[in-house]
Amino acid sequence: MNIGSLFIIAVSAIFINNFVLMKFLGICPFMGVSKKLDSALGMGGAVIFVMTIASAVTWLVQRYVLDKHGLDYLQTIVFIVVIASLVQFIEMFLQKSIPDLYKALGIFLPLITTNCAILGVTIMNITEKYSFIGAVVNGLSAGIGFTLALIMMAGIREKLDLADVPSAFKGVPITFITASLMSLAFMGFSGMKIG
Amino acid sequence: MTAALVLGLLGLLLGLALAMASKAFYVEKDARIEKVEAVLPQANCGACGYAGCAAFAEAVVKGEADINGCIPGGGDTASAIAGILGKKAGKTEKKVAIVHCHGPVSEMKNKFEYQGIADCNAAMLLHGGDSDCIYGCLGYYSCIEACPFDAIDVTEKGGVRVNEEKCVGCGACIEACPKHIIELKPASKQVDVLCSSKDKGADVMKICKVGCIGCKKCEKICPVDAIKVHDQLAVIDYGLCISCGKCAEVCPTHVIHDRLASRFAEGKRTPPVISSEKCIGCTLCAKSCPVQAISGAVKEIHEIDPGKCVSCGICVDKCPKDAILWDGN
Numbered sequence: 001m002n003i004g005s006l007f008i009i010a011v012s013a014i015f016i017n018n019f020v021l022m023k024f025l026g027i028c029p030f031m032g033v034s035k036k037l038d039s040a041l042g043m044g045g046a047v048i049f050v051m052t053i054a055s056a057v058t059w060l061v062q063r064y065v066l067d068k069h070g071l072d073y074l075q076t077i078v079f080i081v082v083i084a085s086l087v088q089f090i091e092m093f094l095q096k097s098i099p100d101l102y103k104a105l106g107i108f109l110p111l112i113t114t115n116c117a118i119l120g121v122t123i124m125n126i127t128e129k130y131s132f133i134g135a136v137v138n139g140l141s142a143g144i145g146f147t148l149a150l151i152m153m154a155g156i157r158e159k160l161d162l163a164d165v166p167s168a169f170k171g172v173p174i175t176f177i178t179a180s181l182m183s184l185a186f187m188g189f190s191g192m193k194i195g
Numbered sequence: 196m197t198a199a200l201v202l203g204l205l206g207l208l209l210g211l212a213l214a215m216a217s218k219a220f221y222v223e224k225d226a227r228i229e230k231v232e233a234v235l236p237q238a239n240c241g242a243c244g245y246a247g248c249a250a251f252a253e254a255v256v257k258g259e260a261d262i263n264g265c266i267p268g269g270g271d272t273a274s275a276i277a278g279i280l281g282k283k284a285g286k287t288e289k290k291v292a293i294v295h296c297h298g299p300v301s302e303m304k305n306k307f308e309y310q311g312i313a314d315c316n317a318a319m320l321l322h323g324g325d326s327d328c329i330y331g332c333l334g335y336y337s338c339i340e341a342c343p344f345d346a347i348d349v350t351e352k353g354g355v356r357v358n359e360e361k362c363v364g365c366g367a368c369i370e371a372c373p374k375h376i377i378e379l380k381p382a383s384k385q386v387d388v389l390c391s392s393k394d395k396g397a398d399v400m401k402i403c404k405v406g407c408i409g410c411k412k413c414e415k416i417c418p419v420d421a422i423k424v425h426d427q428l429a430v431i432d433y434g435l436c437i438s439c440g441k442c443a444e445v446c447p448t449h450v451i452h453d454r455l456a457s458r459f460a461e462g463k464r465t466p467p468v469i470s471s472e473k474c475i476g477c478t479l480c481a482k483s484c485p486v487q488a489i490s491g492a493v494k495e496i497h498e499i500d501p502g503k504c505v506s507c508g509i510c511v512d513k514c515p516k517d518a519i520l521w522d523g524n
Contacts, residue, residue, distance in 0.1 A: 065205070069197050078205060085209040089216050096220035164312060 006137045009130070013141035019117050020149040021179075021186040026117030030150060031175060033108070040154035044147025046108035048140065051121050053090065054083045055139025058122040059132055079122050080114065087113040117146060152182065227279055228256045234275040235265060240343050242266040242365035256280065266290065267344075267363035289382040290364035291357060292346075295391045296376050297405040297450065298354010300334030303327050304402065314340075319373035327402040330391040332376060341371035359454075385438040386431065390450045393426040407450045413442035418486050418505050422451075437485050439507035440464050455508070455523045464523065466504035467511055471496050473518030480510035480519060 017023060020030045026047070033043040058079050066072055091109050094102040102109075112118060121142045125135035156178055165174050232252040239247040243264040245254055254260035255276060262282055263273035269289050309325035311317055315337035318324045324333045332354050339347045339355065346361035347368060357368075359382060369377045376391045388407060392399050396408030409427035421435035422442050429442070429451065443453035444463065456462050469480070469489075476494040481487075488504040491497030499510075499519075511519045 065201065069201055071198055071201055074198055074202060078202065081202075081206060081209060085213055088213055092213075092216045092220040095222050162312060162314070162317065 006134065009134055009138050010141040010144075013121075013138050014145040014148065015186070016189045016192060018145045018149055018186050018189075019120065019142050020146055021183040022190070023120065024183075025120040026115055026146055029112060029115065029117075030146075030153060030179070031172075034150055034153040034157055034175075037151065037154045037158060039108075040150045041147075042105060043108045043112070044143075044150050046105040047112055047115075047117070047146050047150075048143030049105065050083075050087055050090070050109070050112055051118055051139040051143035051146075052136060053139075054086060054118055054122055055125055055135045056132070057086055058082055059125055059130075059135040062126050063132075075123065075126070076119070079119055083118055083122065084113050117142070149182070153179065156182075225256050228252050230279045231255055231276050234268075234272055234279070236267050236272065236363075238267055238343055238363075238365070240267060240363075240365040240367060242363075242367075267365050269363070290379045291359045291362040291382045292364065292366070292368050292377050293380045293387050294332065294338070294347075294355050294357060294368075294377050295387070295389060296331040296354060296374075297389045297403075297452075298332035298334065298350060298352060298356075299403060299405055300326065300332060300353030302352060302404065303331075315371070316373045324374075328392060328406070330374065330376065330393065331403070331406075333374065337371045337373070338368035338377060341367045343367055380433050383438070384431075384433050384436055385454045386436060386440050386443055387452050387454075388422075388429050388431055388450060389452050390428065393428050395427055399427075405448055405450055408448060410447060412445045412447065413451060416441045416445050437505075437507040437509060439485075439505035441505055459522045464506040466499055466501045466506050467508065467519045467521035467523075469497050469499055470518045470520055473516045475516055475518070477515065479513045479515065483509050483513040485509065 013019070019025045020027065029043055029047070033039050061078060061082055062075065066075060066078060071078075087109060091102070094105070094109075121139050125138055128138075130138055157175060160174060160178070169177070229252075232249055235248040235252060237248050241247065243251045243260065243266065245251040245260065251260055251265065255262060255264065262276050262280070263270075265272045265276075303326050305325045306322065306327060307325055309318055309321065311321065313335045315324070315333045315335045318333050318335050323329050326333055334353045334355075336347075336349070336355065339349070343365065344361050344363055346358045346363070347355050348358055350356050364379055364382075366379060369375075369379070374391070380387070390405070390407040392403070392406045394406075396410065399406035399408050407428050409424050409429070411424045411429075413422045413429050414424050418439065418441065419435050419437055421432045421437070422429055423432070424430075431442075438455070440453035440456055443449075443451040443456060453464070456464055459465055466488075474496045476491060476496060478491070478493055478497070481489040481491060481497060485507065486503055486505050488500045489497050489510060490500065506523070508521055508523045511521045511524055
């Protein structure tokens with residue numbers, strides 16, 4: 001796998017197949033944690049972190065455990081269990097070894113343990129038949145794409161707070177409309193030919 | 196069969212790994228942090244300067260924060276924390292917010308018609324707001340929005356007044372006010388200047404009936420030199436003020452507000468009277484009087500000279516026998 005194809009995987013995961021805006025995965029944190037830029041950054045950091053590590057570990061589990069025994073159909077449940085324990089493990093590790101990072105990611109780490117975006121990226125790694133490096137790059141880029149969408153949304157929502165929104169649209173409705181407009185904008189990337 | 200085996204083994208392995216990790220990466224947490232957190236008000240107002248009650252609790256236990264750092268909690272919380280940590284709490288005086296403006300918003304001729312967002316900080320962006328007075332309250336109630344304790348009321352003229360019983364002194368309103376006319380003061384002080392205008396008297400009169408015109412009458416009458424006029428504005432030094440309310444009585448524009456005055460008949464303070472039956476002649480009141488208006492020898496009934504007395508009420512609180520009668524209490 002050369003640099004070029006890794007680049008394609010990255011660009012595709014960040015923009016063309018953005019997890020939130022194109023695949024509609026991870027909508028819950030996208031709506032829930034995008035009120036303030038600070039928390040959006042924390043959440044984004046945690047997602048990048050977990051997606052990258054989960055991609056690596058689940059790829060190994062798939063290749064050396066599931067494929068070996070012909071247990072592909074157990075993929076979903078095994079991945080959920082593996083990701084959940086992995087995040088738990090990382091949390092404990094961070095609290096002991098890198099308390100500063102633990103404080104920065106804080107509550108967001110356990111929050112995203114069972115998020116569909118994480119499971120989605122790990123399963124996508126397998127269905128797209130990525131190599132190990134490819135899977136890790138895909139996980140990292142998917143996390144970056146998620147963070148990008150989250151930060152843009154938080155920026156817009158902070159401005160929306162001050163805007164004169166008709167009362168019927170105040171709060172969640174205008175947020176959904178904003179999200180769909182952002183999604184439309186990202187559709188502009190689809191069909192783009194890279195490489 | 197293999198499926199059950201693989202899944203079971205995987206679960207067992209992961210479980211074991213987590214169990215081992217929780218031992219290997221065990222972080223010792225001070226049990227006192229939780230106890231301290233439990234006695235905090237849990238308003239997460241941030242008045243202590245930390246991110247929330249939990250962060251403050253941790254800082255207190257580590258010794259980084261003062262025991263009496265929790266302003267809303269006040270003395271009770273401080274002594275509860277002191278009990279947990281085995282330290283002594285310093286004395287904390289309760290502080291409350293005071294808005295230095297009468298806020299006659301409804302009487303102000305507006306510079307222009309503002310149709311933007313009803314928010315002081317937004318209104319401030321347009322030439323410092325639509326109010327004629329560039330110092331005073333804008334009347335879009337950003338402070339009320341910011342107050343976590345619902346302690347700010349709207350006056351009949353559209354201004355704002357802090358409810359001192361509800362106010363805990365967290366300072367959220369101070370942050371929210373773009374005119375910087377709110378500050379914290381000791382809750383025991385009863386007299387305040389409700390104006391922030393530094394304009395000359397004639398200019399103030401043109402736009403506001405209840406503004407400070409800098410006439411210095413208050414400065415002259417103050418028995419303890421606690422009120423001074425700087426830049427055409429009377430400012431009370433709460434450290435010196437004895438809350439006698441003399442300045443409020445002479446103020447021609449009634450910009451100085453005496454909270455105790457309304458408790459008296461006709462809205463004017465009267466000197467306290469010493470009950471000859473209860474007085475034991477301990478001299479405590481005479482010692483506490485800032486203007487030496489109380490006379491009397493030891494073990495004899497004391498007397499207050501109404502001519503000298505400024506009706507501050509300090510002696511009333513000092514008397515151990517509750518022998519001083521006063522409407523202000």
